[in-house]
Amino acid sequence: MASDNQVVMDTESGVEDGVRRRDFIHIAALSFTGVGAAAVALPLVGQMGASADVLAQASIEVDVASIETGQAIKTMWRKQPVFIRNLTPAEIADASKVAVGTLRDPQSLADRTKPGKENWLVTLGVCTHLGCVPLGAASGEVKGEFGGYFCPCHGSHYDTAGRIRKGPAPLNLVVPEFAFLSDTLVKIG
Ligand code: FES
Numbered sequence: 001m002a003s004d005n006q007v008v009m010d011t012e013s014g015v016e017d018g019v020r021r022r023d024f025i026h027i028a029a030l031s032f033t034g035v036g037a038a039a040v041a042l043p044l045v046g047q048m049g050a051s052a053d054v055l056a057q058a059s060i061e062v063d064v065a066s067i068e069t070g071q072a073i074k075t076m077w078r079k080q081p082v083f084i085r086n087l088t089p090a091e092i093a094d095a096s097k098v099a100v101g102t103l104r105d106p107q108s109l110a111d112r113t114k115p116g117k118e119n120w121l122v123t124l125g126v127c128t129h130l131g132c133v134p135l136g137a138a139s140g141e142v143k144g145e146f147g148g149y150f151c152p153c154h155g156s157h158y159d160t161a162g163r164i165r166k167g168p169a170p171l172n173l174v175v176p177e178f179a180f181l182s183d184t185l186v187k188i189g
Pocket residue numbers: 127128129130131132151152153154155156167168169
């Protein structure tokens with residue numbers, strides 16, 4: 001009856017074979033464990049992917065205290081650029097004097113901002129034509145004919161309320177769900 005001992009007590013080559021067999025079994029067992037680990041790991045990877053998705057869906061909080069009047073910043077939320085702009089009184093006046101009914105996508109500045117905080121314009125930095133990132137958030141960038149944002153891809157002009165005024169984009173820059181948690185802390189999402 002064959003056993004490991006008998007294999008070891010055989011010829012030298014038999015011993016080597018026996019060792020090799022045991023090593024192979026050991027290695028095979030490890031490999032199997034590895035496969036098992038991989039099989040176990042897959043759902044974990046899936047969960048990690050889900051977590052990443054969940055994270056991507058999560059809200060962000062932005063302290064806007066350092067954004068001076070007339071400045072804008074670009075941040076990221078749900079893998080998309082977001083513009084936060086501190087409008088000047090002149091920009092607010094420009095946005096407010098437009099007859100809303102004449103707009104392609106009729107919305108007032110008040111519709112797109114929070115009561116008492118009409119100077120804070122929060123929009124996605126994604127052109128509603130084909131998704132380019134418009135210019136105008138960074139210092140010195142072209143803001144277009146209406147002083148807001150300009151999409152260089154096909155020439156869409158957005159005004160100081162982020163509303164489409166000229167060019168092929170069909171809609172205003174999207175205002176995401178947002179809220180002020182304090183005077184200067186904005187939660188997006
Ligand atoms: S993607 Fe902005 S104008 Fe076409």
